[in-house]
Amino acid sequence: MLRDITIGQHFPGDSIVHNCDPRLKLVATIGYVVVLYACGNAVGVALSILLLLALYAIAKVPVKLILKSLKPIVPIIAFTGIINLLFYPGETPLVSFWIFNIYPEGITFAVLMAVRILALIAGTSLLTYTTSPTVLTDAIENLLRPLSKIHVPVHEFAIIMTIALRFIPTLVDETEKIMNAQKARGAQLDTGKLGQRLKALVPILIPLFISAFRRADELAMAMECRCYRGGAGRTQLKVLKFGKNDFLCLGFCVVTFGIILATRWVFPVIG
Amino acid sequence: MEQMLRAQNVRFRYDPEQPVWALDGVTMDVKKGEFVAVLGANGCGKSTLAKHFNAILLPEEGTVLVEDMDTRTEEKLYDIRQKVGMVFQNPDNQIVATVVEEDVAFAPENLGVPTEEIRTRVDEAMKMAGIYEKRKAAPHKLSGGQKQRVAIAGVLAMRPDCIVLDEATAMLDPKGRRQVMQTIDKLRAAGVTIVSITHYMEEAARADRVLVMSGGRIVMEGTPQEIFAQTGRLHSYHLDVPQAAELRDALEAEGLPAPKQIITPDAAADWLFELLK
Numbered sequence: 001m002l003r004d005i006t007i008g009q010h011f012p013g014d015s016i017v018h019n020c021d022p023r024l025k026l027v028a029t030i031g032y033v034v035v036l037y038a039c040g041n042a043v044g045v046a047l048s049i050l051l052l053l054a055l056y057a058i059a060k061v062p063v064k065l066i067l068k069s070l071k072p073i074v075p076i077i078a079f080t081g082i083i084n085l086l087f088y089p090g091e092t093p094l095v096s097f098w099i100f101n102i103y104p105e106g107i108t109f110a111v112l113m114a115v116r117i118l119a120l121i122a123g124t125s126l127l128t129y130t131t132s133p134t135v136l137t138d139a140i141e142n143l144l145r146p147l148s149k150i151h152v153p154v155h156e157f158a159i160i161m162t163i164a165l166r167f168i169p170t171l172v173d174e175t176e177k178i179m180n181a182q183k184a185r186g187a188q189l190d191t192g193k194l195g196q197r198l199k200a201l202v203p204i205l206i207p208l209f210i211s212a213f214r215r216a217d218e219l220a221m222a223m224e225c226r227c228y229r230g231g232a233g234r235t236q237l238k239v240l241k242f243g244k245n246d247f248l249c250l251g252f253c254v255v256t257f258g259i260i261l262a263t264r265w266v267f268p269v270i271g
Numbered sequence: 272m273e274q275m276l277r278a279q280n281v282r283f284r285y286d287p288e289q290p291v292w293a294l295d296g297v298t299m300d301v302k303k304g305e306f307v308a309v310l311g312a313n314g315c316g317k318s319t320l321a322k323h324f325n326a327i328l329l330p331e332e333g334t335v336l337v338e339d340m341d342t343r344t345e346e347k348l349y350d351i352r353q354k355v356g357m358v359f360q361n362p363d364n365q366i367v368a369t370v371v372e373e374d375v376a377f378a379p380e381n382l383g384v385p386t387e388e389i390r391t392r393v394d395e396a397m398k399m400a401g402i403y404e405k406r407k408a409a410p411h412k413l414s415g416g417q418k419q420r421v422a423i424a425g426v427l428a429m430r431p432d433c434i435v436l437d438e439a440t441a442m443l444d445p446k447g448r449r450q451v452m453q454t455i456d457k458l459r460a461a462g463v464t465i466v467s468i469t470h471y472m473e474e475a476a477r478a479d480r481v482l483v484m485s486g487g488r489i490v491m492e493g494t495p496q497e498i499f500a501q502t503g504r505l506h507s508y509h510l511d512v513p514q515a516a517e518l519r520d521a522l523e524a525e526g527l528p529a530p531k532q533i534i535t536p537d538a539a540a541d542w543l544f545e546l547l548k
Binding site: 134215 | 349366
């Protein structure tokens with residue numbers, strides 16, 4: 001069951017979306033989310049979805065993966081959809097029952113909102129699908145580097161991220177081993193009331209924590225042996241370079257985002 | 272021949288309040304290019320000694336010299352660590368990055384090596400350790416032996432003169448152990464000094480010199496042939512002899528005098544072949 005947990009699922013590939021500078025991808029994803037909400041009309045949202053689908057097609061990420069990333073948020077969408085439907089104010093109610101009035105405006109707004117959330121998740125997923133966690137960490141470190149001038153420990157955050165990503169699979173394996181060991185001793189992990197189940201977790205968490213601390217200790221020593229002394233004076237194997245292709249991508253993003261945003265002044269803004 | 276490592280009357284204890292000495296007057300040296308194996312039962316101080324060679328631990332009394340640099344000289348700390356690389360038991364707890372080549376690059380990155388040179392060093396180290404084909408892989412997808420070779424490559428990328436293996440094969444299966452031993456042979460051929468702390472007598476039998484530790488002291492020293500000829504004495508330090516030497520002793524007990532220098536399976540096979548011909 002623990003094997004199903006995947007953080008930062010990466011779908012390796014060799015498309016222009018994959019190879020584009022990760023810093024640009026990160027900024028563009030944030031830009032995309034802003035544009036998605038700022039355009040405020042159905043045409044704009046439709047265009048942004050078209051853009052996203054085009055990018056997914058270029059990246060050759062299978063449709064199945066998109067659906068998989070969207071599945072967990074269906075309840076959230078349904079919830080916000082219903083709330084918007086019931087409480088969005090309008091002029092002439094379409095249906096009224098008990099204390100609720102449903103207006104046509106409410107329906108359009110609810111649909112628009114649901115589509116936006118879907119696009120938001122699919123858009124950010126595209127980033128994690130096409131960028132490996134390490135590269136993404138590099139990009140974040142690189143973008144935040146100016147902050148180290150004001151003593152924000154940017155390098156430390158980056159190394160913490162890298163080590164966390166590195167140890168997730170190791171600790172997942174370890175958890176499975178401990179669970180099996182405790183099951184072999186008669187622990188019942190999958191049955192019983194909630195309280196009992198929570199209690200049954202204690203003999204799993206304690207060994208897991210102890211082992212994690214021991215690992216941390218050894219890792220620290222191994223890092224010292226390899227001359228680690230913080231971020232000062234460190235060089236890098238892979239230096240991020242903003243190449244010609246990246247400028248093209250940047251141009252593409254500016255133009256498409258601009259067009260989507262421009263629809264705001266052409267079509268009526270909803271909500 | 273010049274000395275790579277020198278320990279002079281080193282004493283060390285983990286708790287300065289207690290009169291329990293983990294190292295109780297160790298004097299030893301390792302020549303450049305030599306392969307020294309250190310044997311000893313659990314708690315004899317062999318891992319503690321290993322950690323003195325690159326200033327992870329500092330002696331309470333006595334001195335440890337790495338090519339004439341005292342490990343207590345703080346300004347030389349990173350020179351010492353760059354010269355003496357250390358590989359530990361659990362490969363999982365030594366790998367920092369999520370991609371093999373990035374992990375191998377960790378040490379040169381820390382040393383501030385220019386980017387282009389990191390690339391050449393990393394490729395060189397990965398080829399030496401025999402994991403070049405796996406350079407893009409995630410460490411958790413590798414086998415134990417492969418992971419340990421990644422750890423060795425990570426140390427090699429510093430271009431050390433000496434590598435200390437602190438029970439580096441203890442957690443590996445026979446196949447992984449063989450892979451790591453092959454890598455060690457390659458390093459030896461390249462002139463790297465090797466100190467191997469080990470439980471496996473078969474590994475020690477391949478060394479140039481064997482040290483046996485007990486109770487924080489060095490109690491035996493000599494070539495593998497000399498050491499493994501003294502089965503009784505080794506047993507008194509809770510150590511075994513290699514299987515080939517065990518066979519030799521068993522045959523001798525049955526009245527078949529076997530030469531003392533038989534300590535490797537190959538030597539035993541050759542001798543038996545001659546005998547049976």
